[in-house]
Structures are given as structure tokens and as C-alpha cells.
Amino acid sequence: xxxxxxxxxxxxxxxxxxxxxxxxxxxxxxxxxxxxxxxxxxxxxxxxxxxxxxxxxxxxxxxxxxxxxxxxxxxxxxxxxxxxxxxxxxxxxxxxxxxxxxxxxxxxxxxxxxxxxxxxxxxxxxxxxxxxxxxxxxxxxxxxxxxxxxxxxxxxxxxxxxxxxxxxxxxxxxxxxxxxxxxxxxxxxxxxxxxxxxxxxxxxxxxxxxxxxxxxxxxxxxxxxxxxxxxxxxxxxxxxxxxxxxxxxxxxxxxxxxxxxxxxxxxxxxxxxxxxxxxxxxxxxxxxxxxxxxxxxxxxxxxxxxxxxxxxxxxxxxxxxxxxxxxxxxxxxxxxxxxxxxxxxxxxxxxxxxxxxxxxxxxxxxxxxxxxxxxxxxxxxxxxxxxxxxxxxxxxxxxxxxxxxxxxxxxxxxxxxxxxxxxxxxxxxxxxxxxxxxxxxxxxxxxxxxxxxxxxxxxxxxxxxxxxxxxxxxxxxxxxxxxxxxxxxxxxxxxxxxxxxxx
Amino acid sequence: xxxxxxxxxxxxxxxxxxxxxxxxxxxxxxxxxxxxxxxxxxxxxxxxxxxxxxxxxxxxxxxxxxxxxxxxxxxxxxxxxxxxxxxxxxxxxxxxxxxxxxxxxxxxxxxxxxxxxxxxxxxxxxxxxxxxxxxxxxxxxxxxxxxxxxxxxxxxxxxxxxxxxxxxxxxxxxxxxxxxxxxxxxxxxxxxxxxxxxxxxxxxxxxxxxxxxxxxxxxxxxxxxxxxxxxxxxxxxxxxxxxxxxxxxxxxxxxxxxxxxxxxxxxxxxxxxxxxxxxxxxxxxxxxxxxxxxxxxxxxxxxxxxxxxxxxxxxxxxxxxxxxxxxxxxxxxxxxxxxxxxxxxxxxxxxxxxxxxxxxxxxxxxxxxxxxxxxxxxxxxxxxxxxxxxxxxxxxxxxxxxxxxxxxxxxxxxxxxxxxxxxxxxxxxxxxxxxxxxxxxxxxxxxxxxxxxxxxxxxxxxxxxxxxxxxxxxxxxxxxxx
Numbered sequence: 004x005x006x007x008x009x010x011x012x013x014x015x016x017x018x019x020x021x022x023x024x025x026x027x028x029x030x031x032x033x034x035x036x037x038x039x040x041x042x043x044x045x046x047x048x049x050x051x052x053x054x055x056x057x058x059x060x061x062x063x064x065x066x067x068x069x070x071x072x073x074x075x076x077x078x079x080x081x082x083x084x085x086x087x088x089x090x091x092x093x094x095x096x097x098x099x100x101x102x103x104x105x106x107x108x109x110x111x112x113x114x115x116x117x118x119x120x121x122x123x124x125x126x127x128x129x130x131x132x133x134x135x136x137x138x139x140x141x142x143x144x145x146x147x148x149x150x151x152x153x154x155x156x157x158x159x160x161x162x163x164x165x166x167x168x169x170x171x172x173x174x175x176x177x178x179x180x181x182x183x184x185x186x187x188x189x190x191x192x193x194x195x196x197x198x199x200x201x202x203x204x205x206x207x208x209x210x211x212x213x214x215x216x217x218x219x220x221x222x223x224x225x226x227x228x229x230x231x232x233x234x235x236x237x238x239x240x241x242x243x244x245x246x247x248x249x250x251x252x253x254x255x256x257x258x259x260x261x262x263x264x265x266x267x268x269x270x271x272x273x274x275x276x277x278x279x280x281x282x283x284x285x286x287x288x289x290x291x292x293x294x295x296x297x298x299x300x301x302x303x304x305x306x307x308x309x310x311x312x313x314x315x316x317x318x319x320x321x322x323x324x325x326x327x328x329x330x331x332x333x334x335x336x337x338x339x340x341x342x343x344x345x346x347x348x349x350x351x352x353x354x355x356x357x358x359x360x361x362x363x364x365x366x367x368x369x370x371x372x373x374x375x376x377x378x379x380x381x382x383x384x385x386x387x388x389x390x391x392x393x394x395x396x397x398x399x400x401x402x403x404x405x406x407x408x409x410x411x412x413x414x415x416x417x418x419x420x421x422x423x424x425x426x427x428x429x430x431x432x433x434x435x436x437x438x439x440x441x442x443x444x445x446x447x448x449x450x451x452x453x454x455x456x457x458x459x460x461x462x463x464x465x466x467x468x469x470x471x472x473x474x475x476x477x478x479x480x481x482x483x484x485x486x487x488x489x490x491x492x493x494x495x496x497x498x499x500x501x502x503x504x505x506x
Numbered sequence: 507x508x509x510x511x512x513x514x515x516x517x518x519x520x521x522x523x524x525x526x527x528x529x530x531x532x533x534x535x536x537x538x539x540x541x542x543x544x545x546x547x548x549x550x551x552x553x554x555x556x557x558x559x560x561x562x563x564x565x566x567x568x569x570x571x572x573x574x575x576x577x578x579x580x581x582x583x584x585x586x587x588x589x590x591x592x593x594x595x596x597x598x599x600x601x602x603x604x605x606x607x608x609x610x611x612x613x614x615x616x617x618x619x620x621x622x623x624x625x626x627x628x629x630x631x632x633x634x635x636x637x638x639x640x641x642x643x644x645x646x647x648x649x650x651x652x653x654x655x656x657x658x659x660x661x662x663x664x665x666x667x668x669x670x671x672x673x674x675x676x677x678x679x680x681x682x683x684x685x686x687x688x689x690x691x692x693x694x695x696x697x698x699x700x701x702x703x704x705x706x707x708x709x710x711x712x713x714x715x716x717x718x719x720x721x722x723x724x725x726x727x728x729x730x731x732x733x734x735x736x737x738x739x740x741x742x743x744x745x746x747x748x749x750x751x752x753x754x755x756x757x758x759x760x761x762x763x764x765x766x767x768x769x770x771x772x773x774x775x776x777x778x779x780x781x782x783x784x785x786x787x788x789x790x791x792x793x794x795x796x797x798x799x800x801x802x803x804x805x806x807x808x809x810x811x812x813x814x815x816x817x818x819x820x821x822x823x824x825x826x827x828x829x830x831x832x833x834x835x836x837x838x839x840x841x842x843x844x845x846x847x848x849x850x851x852x853x854x855x856x857x858x859x860x861x862x863x864x865x866x867x868x869x870x871x872x873x874x875x876x877x878x879x880x881x882x883x884x885x886x887x888x889x890x891x892x893x894x895x896x897x898x899x900x901x902x903x904x905x906x907x908x909x910x911x912x913x914x915x916x917x918x919x920x921x922x923x924x925x926x927x928x929x930x931x932x933x934x935x936x937x938x939x940x941x942x943x944x945x946x947x948x949x950x951x952x953x954x955x956x957x958x959x960x961x962x963x964x965x966x967x968x969x970x971x972x973x974x975x976x977x978x979x980x981x982x983x984x985x986x987x988x
Binding site: 076077078079080117120142145146149150152153156157160161167168171172175176179180183184186187190191193194 | 871875882886891892893897898901902904905908909913916917920921923924927928931932934935938939972973976977980
């Protein structure tokens with residue numbers, strides 16, 4: 004039994020939360036929401052616990068894929084149920100199961116209508132996202148990638164704000180458009196390699212023109228998800244309208260799906276195209292970093308501000324990818340994790356305020372620190388982490404990416420470093436207007452400080468942000484071997500010796 | 507004597523359906539309205555018996571009867587079994603609806619069985635004459651069914667429209683067939699193929715005949731530019747009849763296309779590929795874009811059908827073995843989806859209320875989370891979102907088209923699928939994000955609920971494990987076409 008468990012760790016990580024979601028849904032009773040909440044918490048906790056062995060059993064020296072398992076799923080198309088995870092995927096899987104647990108706790112009394120459906124959506128989504136991070140067969144990956152849209156669509160649409168329908172349909176259609184083009188690329192690769200195994204795609208040589216088309220098909224899918232400028236416009240809408248839990252999962256995990264997929268698909272499958280298009284990719288990343296930061300500066304809505312800040316921070320991730328050096332890539336991965344914690348925490352902070360005042364507008368607040376001192380301490384801490392204060396995780400990733408950039412081109416680093424100024428400007432300005440100054444109105448005067456549940460969540464995240472900031476080796480040790488492996492992959496040209504017939 | 511017996515045994519399922527349709531018609535005269543459940547049970551038993559004989563006689567080998575005009579091969583058996591299943595679902599879903607509207611009469615069941623017989627003959631047709639006879643039997647039964655709700659002006663109008671356009675299409679088809687007959691000297695599909703294979707130069711009349719045949723088929727399939735009747739007939743017919751028109755006959759039409767174009771006229775593949783391509787692209791374009799503007803759910807599903815047919819044509823136009831297999835997979839998936847979709851509309855209707863407006867679905871999640879969830883699966887399946895069956899259907903036809911080299915057409919289809927997703931999402935939005943307008947409790951007999959649940963969950967379960975259905979389609983097509 005124990006052996007069985009250790010050989011199917013990833014399957015457990017995927018299917019346990021899905022099963023828990025189905026159980027929560029099936030045993031739902033609108034009159035007993037507390038029973039549903041405890042059941043969901045139990046499911047979330049178990050789902051988190053089964054992902055822990057992925058860390059403890061991980062072989063740090065191995066840069067390849069571990070925990071592999073699989074069987075033939077649809078022989079007619081040679082599609083396999085093939086899972087595996089490397090140093091890139093494991094931290095993200097842990098982040099996913101952890102965030103889901105946080106979201107379940109954060110929703111405790113906040114969600115009052117249709118509790119079971121809410122909890123089930125997040126549990127199922129968690130399993131599907133872990134599936135995305137661990138699938139090694141393109142179609143299996145695609146199924147998880149697309150299926151994940153369904154619960155997210157419902158979460159934003161059912162529990163979201165006043166303009167939720169527009170936001171959720173936009174979110175769905177943007178992502179669907181991108182992913183269908185990716186599907187065409189998958190089919191193209193399948194017709195040429197005879198399988199949907201990602202490893203076979205890696206080995207398939209393609210001339211540059213074809214590689215560019217394949218890369219662009221992937222690019223559309225992943226750039227929408229990350230999101231990169233100029234296809235980012237769905238994100239502010241979705242974040243503003245989503246309930247707190249939806250925003251947390253979107254920012255902390257869903258955006259990482261795009262980043263992860265760049266490294267898993269686009270760059271190793273079409274490495275020559277990736278090198279060829281590097282100037283464009285870096286330009287888009289820098290635009291995201293600088294321009295979107297300026298956009299964030301003028302936002303009046305706190306969630307929108309954090310959403311734009313997310314886009315700007317994800318710009319660092321894509322910049323790190325396309326530097327093609329060790330420190331840049333590793334920095335990008337650390338940045339993904341760090342952003343997962345910090346953005347989750349920031350959205351939870353906004354959620355704390357929103358639950359009390361029912362407004363996300365900055366101007367509705369002022370002097371919150373006077374009535375909620377503990378909360379203000381947390382909020383200021385996370386704001387500092389968001390601006391990249393040394394000692395917090397926000398600093399590590401950005402610093403590594405800037406170091407990587409300066410090795411390639413001084414001006415890349417110069418422009419990227421602007422974020423340290425702009426990031427501080429928009430975050431701290433918001434903090435100043437919301438938390439400091441005189442108590443702005445009666446609503447703020449009547450605020451109660453954090454309850455135990457909220458304190459617990461924010462304290463956990465604060466510890467993690469600090470831990471990752473002080474001791475990033477916990478992650479980099481894990482990613483080191485994988486990053487080297489990925490970089491050797493990216494460096495190998497896949498141009499065929501001679502052009503195949505018909506091209 | 508021996509041949510006649512052999513012929514009759516080969517066509518045993520057809521004979522059962524034929525006899526029972528007449529028995530039902532007669533029994534209905536002598537039975538009191540209160541005991542009409544007997545008729546219903548007889549109709550269901552007929553399907554069961556026919557299914558038993560179709561299944562027990564199935565073999566990978568091919569047997570022909572009636573001097574080669576009738577064929578019993580794997581494709582015919584598989585498609586017939588699907589038809590029985592679909593018709594049985596139709597009977598279950600429509601019973602309460604018919605009772606509420608005074609249409610729960612023997613005629614309905616007899617006419618549906620006659621149309622089923624027509625479809626079975628089409629599926630087994632090996633001569634142009636058999637195919638045509640089957641098609642006409644199907645069409646005439648459907649015209650009568652559409653007009654069954656006599657006092658309903660909309661239904662009568664729909665029936666009229668359907669009849670006039672349908673007769674025109676039959677005429678075209680027959681005209682085309684006569685040209686093919688004239689050029690090849692045979693009605694038998696295999697002989698036509700042989701005559702064309704002999705290497706003689708293909709005369710222009712042959713191409714002209716092909717154009718007429720394809721146009722007639724396109725009308726029956728509801729492909730653009732012969733789609734005009736589809737939305738009006740879907741909307742005007744009683745929902746129980748729409749359920750029939752939109753589902754099972756597509757299986758027969760598919761078989762018709764395979765028999766006519768692939769078995770008889772493969773030598774003209776280059777010509778019909780182009781025609782199918784144009785129809786496929788237009789169907790996907792017009793179907794998806796027009797569906798967005800609809801407020802009537804039945805009309806919306808009609809346009810959605812047109813776009814699904816476009817996807818089926820993507821598989822057929824590839825003119826490869828895989829293309830035909832995947833087109834069949836698509837048709838079967840489509841039938842399962844459309845049955846569940848209309849099944850839910852029927853479930854929500856009650857006396858004096860049709861539940862055929864999009865707004866009637868508002869807040870379904872609050873009225874009945876289970877049925878909202880079933881409709882959610884149906885909609886995502888139609889949109890082609892994994893892990894539902896509709897995803898594999900789209901995925902496989904697109905793969906066939908890509909393998910045949912139509913890369914930009916595939917990209918086009920994909921873009922249209924995104925537009926299509928929009929109106930399916932709108933249905934989900936209405937069910938999940940809006941407050942209910944209608945607070946009546948949903949009343950439906952237990953068997954309807956169970957079968958509907960089974961039908962919709964099948965879309966999810968087969969979506970997770972599509973291998974079995976795919977194997978069946980591979981078996982049907984490869985053993986019939988090789």
C-alpha cells in the first residue's frame with residue numbers, strides 16, 4: 004500500500020482534491036454550511052499533505068523528470084496518461100496545494116451562498132492545475148489546462164462583483180483562443196512524430212520557419228495566461244470582479260501555468276525560434292515591467308492596482324526566461340514562487356478590507372492603521388515585499404533577474420531596475436492613502452481588527468515570504484539541476500540537416 | 507425460396523420495425539386513451555427487439571440481400587444500434603411533453619418508427635434506389651410529425667416550409683442520381699464504382715450529377731448554403747419532434763454520404779472534396795456567428811447544429827480513412843449531445859410553457875443544481891472544452907483535416923470554435939449567474955431523470971475514456987470501407 008502510494012504520488016496529488024471536491028458537492032446541504040466547510044477543509048488539508056512527499060522524496064541532484072508514472076490512455080491517438088515532475092514543477096505543485104488550503108480557510112464565513120459549490124470549484128481546480136504542472140503528454144496537459152477554465156469561469160461568474168459576467172466571459176474566451184491555437188500546434192507535432200509525448204516533441208527537428216509558427220502558437224496561449232503585454236487586458240477585469248479566493252488562485256497559480264508552460268513547451272520544442280524571437284520577447288517583458296507599472300500608479304481600485312502590479316512582476320519572469328542564462332532563469336522561477344505568496348497575501352489583505360467595508364476603492368479608506376493596527380502591520384509588510392525589499396522573497400527573484408540581465412545587456416537591466424522605483428511608488432502610495440493619515444470616515448472608524456482566522460492566514464504567508472527571502476536556497480537547490488538541464492536543452496539547435504520535402 | 511428467406515433474415519430488424527409500426531397504429535384504434543402506456547411500451551420493446559437482432563447478426567463480414575440493393579455491414583449495424591438507442595431516449599424524454607399537449611397518441615409512435623425504418627434503409631442502402639426510398643420514408647414521416655400539433659400555426663408553417671424545401675432537395679437528389687445512372691448504367695453503388703474505375707474519361711454530366719447529389723445531401727444534413735429550413739423547423743416544431751429531427755437522422759445522413767460519395771463515387775473525390783470544403787467552411791462560419799444573435803434556445807441549437815455539421819464535413823472532406831472514422835465519431839458524439847440538450851428543454855417544459863427561450867434557463871442552478879450541471883456538461887461538450895466528449899470529436903476531425911494538409915482551414919475552424927464558445931457560455935451564464943425568473947418546481951418522471959442523467963454524464967465519462975467509442979467507429983468504418 005505504502006509502495007503504491009509512493010509510486011503514484013502525482014496521481015494522488017491530482018485526484019485527491021478532485022475527489023474531495025466531488026464529495027463536498029455530493030454531500031452538500033444548504034442548511035448546514037459548517038459541515039461543508041469542515042469537509043472542504045479536510046479535503047484541502049489531505050490534498051496538501053499528499054504533496055509533501057514530493058519535496059521529501061525529491062532527488063535534488065537529478066535535473067530530469069521524477070515521480071514518473073503512466074499508462075496508455077487513448078491508444079487510437081497514442082495518447083498516454085504520463086505524469087512526472089522536475090525541480091521546476093514540484094515547487095509549483097506545492098504552491099498550488101498550499102494556496103488552495105489558504106483559499107478554503109479564507110472563504111470560511113465570507114462565502115455564504117452556495118458554499119459547497121464554491122469549495123468544490125477550488126478543490127477541483129487545484130487538482131486540475133497540479134495536473135497541468137505534472138502532465139508529460141501534450142493532450143493530457145491540454146485537457147487539464149482547459150478543464151481548469153471551467154471552475155474558474157464559475158467562480159468569477161457566481162461569486163464575483165457587479166460586472167462579473169463580462170469579466171468571466173472575457174477571461175474564458177481569451178484563454179480559449181490562445182489554447183486552441185496551441186492545440187493545432189500539438190496536432191501538427193503529433194502528425195510528424197506519431198505521439199503526443201512531450202519528450203518526442205523535444206527530439207523532432209524543424210526548420211526555422213516552422214519552429215517560428217509553432218512557437219507563436221504556443222506564445223499566444225501562454226502569453227495570454229501569464230499575461231504579457233498587450234494581451235493582458237482580461238486580467239485586471241477578472242481580478243476586480245473575482246471573489247477574493249478567485250483572485251488569489253488566479254494571481255498565485257493560474258499565471259504561473261503560463262510561465263511554466265513556456266519552459267516546458269515553447270522554448271524546448273522550438274529553441275531556435277525562441278532564440279530568434281528573443282529581442283521581441285524581451286521587449287514585451289520590458290514594456291510589461293515599465294509601462295504596466297506606470298499604469299498601476301494611476302489606479303483607484305486596490306485590486307486593479309495589484310492586478311497591474313502582477314503583470315509587471317510577471318514581466319520579470321518572462322525577462323528571466325529569455326535571458327538564457329542560469330541566474331536569470333533561476334531568478335524567474337524564484338520570482339514565480341515569491342509572487343505566488345505575495346500576490347496571494349495582497350489580495351487577501353484587500354479581501355479583509357472588502358469584507359468589512361464592501362469597497363475596493365482607495366478613496367473609501369484612510370487611516371485604517373488607527374483602527375486595525377495588527378492588520379496594518381501585515382499589509383505594510385506585504386507591500387514592502389511587493390516592492391522588493393531585501394530580506395523578503397520579492398527581492399531575491401528580481402535581483403537575480405536583474406543580475407542575469409546585466410550580463411546580457413546593460414540597458415535591459417537598467418530598464419528592469421526601474422520597477423524598484425515604480426513598484427515602490429505605486430505600492431507605498433496606496434499604503435499611505437489607505438492605512439495612514441487621519442481616520443477618513445465612520446466606516447473606517449468602526450473597523451475591527453483581524454480575527455484569529457485572518458491572522459493565521461496572513462501570518463503563515465508572512466513567514467513564507469520571509470523564509471524565501473532569507474533562505475532562497477530551499478528553492479534554488481531544487482531548481483538548480485533542472486535549470487541546467489533546461490538551458491542545455493534550449494542551447495541545442497533543432498534545425499534539420501536538410502529541409503523536409505514539401506517546405 | 508432460399509434466397510428470399512435469406513433476404514428476409516438479413517433485413518430482419520427492418521421488418522420488425524415495419525410490422526410493429528403498423529401494429530401500433532392498429533392497436534391505438536382499440537385502446538382507451540388512459541391506457542396509452544401500452545403503446546409506449548410496445549414502441550420501446552420494438553426498439554429492444556430490433557436491437558437484439560441487429561446485434562446478434564452483426565459480423566465484420568458483409569452480407570448483401572435483395573439482389574445487392576441492401577447491405578448489412580459493420581457500419582450499418584453500429585449506426586442502427588446507435589439509432590435504436592437515440593430513438594429510445596427520444597421516447598423517454600418526450601413522453602411527458604406529449605401527454606401534456608395531447609399528442610400522446612399512437613400516430614406519434616408509429617410515425618417515429620416509420621422514420622426510423624427510413625433511416626435504417628438509408629443506412630443499409632446499397633443501391634441509389636434503396637437510398638432514395640429510405641430517405642423519402644424518413645422525410646415524409648418527419649413532415650407529418652412536424653405538423654402533428656395541428657392547431658399550432660407555427661408548427662404548420664414549419665411543416666409547410668420543410669415539405670416544400672425538402673421536396674425540392676429530393677428532386678435535386680433524384681435528378682443527380684439519374685445522371686449518374688445514365689452515365690454508368692447501374693443503380694448499384696458497387697457497380698457504379700466499378701464502372702468509373704474502368705479508366706474511361708469522366709464525362710462532364712457525371713460532375714453535374716455529382717453537384718446535384720451533393721446539393722441534395724447538403725440539404726438533408728443542413729449544411730450552408732442549404733440550411734435555410736433548419737432554424738425555422740427547429741423552432742416551429744413541437745420540441746419532442748425537434749429532438750428527433752436534430753438527432754438520429756444525422757446518423758442516417760452521414761451513412762448516406764459515406765455510401766454515395768465514398769463507396770460509389772470515390773473516383774470523383776477531388777471534385778466532392780472541394781464542394782464539401784466550401785460547405786464546411788460556410789457552415790462553421792454562418793452557424794457560429796448567427797447563433798450569437800438568437801434569443802430562442804431551439805433556434806440557437808439549430809445554428810449550433812449547422813456548425814457541428816460543418817465540423818463533420820471537415821472530417822469527410824479529408825477523404826481519408828481516418829477522416830471518415832473521425833467524422834463518424836463526431837456525428838455520434840453530436841447525437842448524444844443534442845439528445846441531452848433537447849432532453850433538458852423537454853424536462854423544463856410544462857403544460858402551456860415551452861421553456862424554449864434562453865431566458866427560461868435563468869437561475870436553473872438555484873432551482874435544480876443537478877439539472878443545471880447536466881446542461882453545463884452538454885454546453886461545454888458542444889463548445890468542445892475538455893474533458894468532455896465534444897472535445898475529442900473536434901480534436902479528431904481537426905486532426906484528420908490537418909493530416910490532409912488543410913492547415914489554414916483548421917486555424918479558421920479553431921477561431922470559429924472560440925466564437926461558438928461564446929453562445930454556449932451564455933447559456934451557462936444564464937443558468938449559473940442569473941436569478942431565476944421562473945420558480946415552478948421541476949416535475950419529471952423518474953425514468954426521464956435517470957436516462958437524462960445517464961445521457962449527459964456519458965458525455966463526461968466518454969470524454970474521460972473515449973477509447974471504446976473510437977474503437978467502435980474504427981471497426982465500423984474500416985470493415986465497411988476496406
